[in-house]
Amino acid sequence: MTDHPVTADPLPVNTIGGRSDHSGCLASRRPVSDSLATLNPAMSTRSARPSASPARLQRENTHDEIYEKIYVAILEHRLHPGTKLVEERLADIFSVSRARIREVLARLAHEQIVELYPQRGAYVAKPTIEEALDVFEARRLIEPAVLRRLIETLTPEKLARLRRHQELEVDARRRDDKRAVIRLSGEFHSLAAELAGNTALARSMRELSVLTCLMIFLYDAPTTTSCRADEHSQIIDAIAKRDAARAERLMLEHLNHIEGSMKLETATEEVDLESIFRG
Ligand SMILES: [Zn+2]
Numbered sequence: 001m002t003d004h005p006v007t008a009d010p011l012p013v014n015t016i017g018g019r020s021d022h023s024g025c026l027a028s029r030r031p032v033s034d035s036l037a038t039l040n041p042a043m044s045t046r047s048a049r050p051s052a053s054p055a056r057l058q059r060e061n062t063h064d065e066i067y068e069k070i071y072v073a074i075l076e077h078r079l080h081p082g083t084k085l086v087e088e089r090l091a092d093i094f095s096v097s098r099a100r101i102r103e104v105l106a107r108l109a110h111e112q113i114v115e116l117y118p119q120r121g122a123y124v125a126k127p128t129i130e131e132a133l134d135v136f137e138a139r140r141l142i143e144p145a146v147l148r149r150l151i152e153t154l155t156p157e158k159l160a161r162l163r164r165h166q167e168l169e170v171d172a173r174r175r176d177d178k179r180a181v182i183r184l185s186g187e188f189h190s191l192a193a194e195l196a197g198n199t200a201l202a203r204s205m206r207e208l209s210v211l212t213c214l215m216i217f218l219y220d221a222p223t224t225t226s227c228r229a230d231e232h233s234q235i236i237d238a239i240a241k242r243d244a245a246r247a248e249r250l251m252l253e254h255l256n257h258i259e260g261s262m263k264l265e266t267a268t269e270e271v272d273l274e275s276i277f278r279g
Pocket residue numbers: 026185188189227228232254
């Protein structure tokens with residue numbers, strides 16, 4: 001992302017609060033320990049450092065709250081890729097200083113969710129097709145490793161958390177709560193990585209997840225929704241049986257389904273200009 005030319009046009013430029021009927025995001029960037037406390041970002045692990053003074057805690061809570069709201073808006077496709085995030089308006093909306101907004105935007109930029117352009121400001125990231133293909137390649141390498149490690153270290157508690165998460169996902173589907181489905185289906189992948197217990201893998205997974213979220217918005221076929229519920233439950237069943245080979249195979253199939261549902265063909269084929277303009 002950082003090698004985007006600064007001249008890259010971030011259009012279409014939507015406005016904050018733009019709505020979308022598009023669903024199909026699979027991603028989650030937040031630590032999953034926060035996932036069930038969406039409405040209470042103060043519980044975020046980032047703000048729970050024991051060394052933080054009350055004043056600092058307060059500052060961080062506010063920072064986390066703003067971060068969380070922007071993050072969730074992107075995750076739920078209420079804030080689209082390419083949307084300009086106007087510092088001044090955000091400062092107004094959240095009743096904080098522009099400096100505070102800049103801090104949050106810098107954090108989002110560090111996580112590749114937002115792109116910063118000198119003189120032009122911050123925009124919700126728009127991963128290119130090449131970046132999207134790279135993300136799937138990386139996910140195919142990382143997620144089987146995540147499952148292997150999760151199965152090696154599996155405990156009844158970890159399995160119970162996966163099952164509980166799955167129940168929430170099924171329930172959200174039953175209620176046809178699209179935003180919850182989008183969020184929860186993405187968080188399944190982050191939860192698996194977190195439970196696997198390798199922080200480097202979990203961090204990579206979260207980054208890849210949020211990029212996937214943005215990619216799906218940009219390149220998803222209109223008919224696609226989020227992760228298929230039955231595929232997650234089959235993966236959990238394989239984990240429960242400690243059948244690593246099956247779990248890995250199911251995950252790869254799952255990722256292939258997601259990638260297959262996106263339009264990621266690069267426009268490299270020769271175009272017959274003659275037939276376009278003279279036909
Ligand atoms: Zn999934």
